Amino acid sequence: MRFVRDNSLSIFFLAIFLASLAGQAIAGHGAFNHDQLLHHGDAISLGRYLTTSEFAADVAENWQSEYLQFTLYIVGTVWLLQRGSPESKPLDQAGRESDEDQKVGAHADARSPRWARTGGLRTALYENSLLIVMTTIWLGSWLAQSIAGASGYNADQLDHQAATVSWLDYLGSSDFWSRTLQNWQSEFLAVGSMAILSVYLRQRGSPESKPVGAPHDATGVEG
Amino acid sequence: MAFAVLALTGCGRSGDRASVRTAAEGFYAAVGDHDGARACGWLSAGARQALEKDESAPCARAVEHLQLSGRRARHVDVYSTEAAVALRGGDTVYLESTSHGWRISAVGCRAPAYDKPADCELQS
Numbered sequence: 001m002r003f004v005r006d007n008s009l010s011i012f013f014l015a016i017f018l019a020s021l022a023g024q025a026i027a028g029h030g031a032f033n034h035d036q037l038l039h040h041g042d043a044i045s046l047g048r049y050l051t052t053s054e055f056a057a058d059v060a061e062n063w064q065s066e067y068l069q070f071t072l073y074i075v076g077t078v079w080l081l082q083r084g085s086p087e088s089k090p091l092d093q094a095g096r097e098s099d100e101d102q103k104v105g106a107h108a109d110a111r112s113p114r115w116a117r118t119g120g121l122r123t124a125l126y127e128n129s130l131l132i133v134m135t136t137i138w139l140g141s142w143l144a145q146s147i148a149g150a151s152g153y154n155a156d157q158l159d160h161q162a163a164t165v166s167w168l169d170y171l172g173s174s175d176f177w178s179r180t181l182q183n184w185q186s187e188f189l190a191v192g193s194m195a196i197l198s199v200y201l202r203q204r205g206s207p208e209s210k211p212v213g214a215p216h217d218a219t220g221v222e223g
Numbered sequence: 224m225a226f227a228v229l230a231l232t233g234c235g236r237s238g239d240r241a242s243v244r245t246a247a248e249g250f251y252a253a254v255g256d257h258d259g260a261r262a263c264g265w266l267s268a269g270a271r272q273a274l275e276k277d278e279s280a281p282c283a284r285a286v287e288h289l290q291l292s293g294r295r296a297r298h299v300d301v302y303s304t305e306a307a308v309a310l311r312g313g314d315t316v317y318l319e320s321t322s323h324g325w326r327i328s329a330v331g332c333r334a335p336a337y338d339k340p341a342d343c344e345l346q347s
Contacts, residue, residue: 036304040269040328040347042321044304052303155303161317161329161340164300164307 021059028055039159053151057179060145065183067138073191074131083219084199086210090220102127142180149176239301239325246325247308247316251294259283267319267326269347277345289344291331307335315341 004011025046032054033043049055079095082088100107104127108117115126125132150170157164170176194208199216202223203209209223246265253262263271263282271282278285293313300307304320317329331344 040267041304041319044320054303151302154300155305157337158300158302158305158307158317159319161315161332161335161343161346163335163337164302165337 024058025050025055028058053148053155056148057145057152060141060148061179061183064138064142064145065180065187067134067141068184069187069191071131071134071138072188074134081219082195082199084217085195085219086198086208086222087195088219093220145179146171146176149179236301239306239320240299242325243301243306243308243318244296244299246318246327247310248294248296250316250327250330251291251310254286254289254291255294257287259286262286265327266330267321267328267347270326270328270330270345273347274345289331291344314344317343317346 029044029046029049032049032052036043044052077087077089080088081091081094083091096102099105103109103112104116104123105119113126115122117123147167150165150167153170153173153175154164165173198209201209202212202214204212205223207222210218210221211223214221214223250262250265253259253265260283263286266274266282266286274285274289275282278288280288291314293310295311296308297311298309306318306320306325308316308318310316314330315332315335316327317332318325319328329341329343329346332341332346333343335341
């Protein structure tokens with residue numbers, strides 16, 4: 001039980017991620033078959049739908065925008081500031097900060113991760129590991145979106161007896177950029193909203209909020 | 224994830240490509256052999272209905288009136304539940320995945336363009 005309590009945040013989000021992915025599969029399957037019937041085609045099974053490029057593109061385009069959001073958020077909050085926001089560092093701490101502040105190398109203590117202590121390439125990798133992993137997942141899922149999206153786009157072209165396009169041509173298409181940018185705009189709006197709303201609004205008990213009684217211009221404090 | 228997408232979806236599985244080629248070549252061979260019943264077996268339900276309506280005749284007889292060109296496949300494309308077969312020196316054939324396997328939805332198609340559908344002898 002202690003494991004569940006101590007990891008309840010990630011367990012909760014894993015559970016609702018799996019539930020919503022399953023729901024997306026079921027709803028998407030229904031929508032796909034509806035379109036099939038409208039085009040005088042046959043309905044397909046759920047299992048078949050899960051291997052279609054349409055499903056893969058729908059999943060990947062959302063994943064890539066989420067991981068781009070975190071990539072930009074992680075790197076942006078190193079240097080960019082928002083007065084009064086708990087999402088921002090204090091106004092005098094923009095930048096990568098000192099080794100002492102970051103407990104790196106000689107300033108690491110007994111409980112610091114090993115690669116924070118070792119120095120050299122391992123420390124360089126470790127001190128950027130969050131950005132590296134988020135960026136890798138973003139680029140990987142964006143690549144997956146482009147591959148699956150090109151396949152789905154070409155399926156639609158063939159359904160209308162039109163010519164198909166190469167993957168490279170698809171990267172320049174309005175379909176690819178419409179799907180990409182419709183996701184990006186919502187992610188950037190969400191992060192921007194959080195940064196500014198948290199200046200003036202509060203949620204008691206959440207580390208995403210300042211303490212209820214904290215002044216509006218208090219920056220980089222958590223509740 | 225990109226590799227998983229490629230493996231599962233992106234490029235058209237080899238079994239589908241073979242089935243699509245068989246359907247297209249089988250249809251054109253049947254028409255060439257004047258076997259209307261066998262040819263109609265390769266058409267989708269929508270294509271059969273469209274043909275019978277256009278020609279005001281049963282499919283097996285109506286299919287003989289189609290102006291077709293080509294016989295062997297030159298290039299096969301499969302994307303999701305749609306496919307196209309370009310025949311050597313001739314037409315492009317469009318197919319869709321049905322509960323009975325790959326079936327032809329449009330035949331005798333020429334000059335497909337990116338933003339303009341091909342002109343077809345028959346389409347569903």
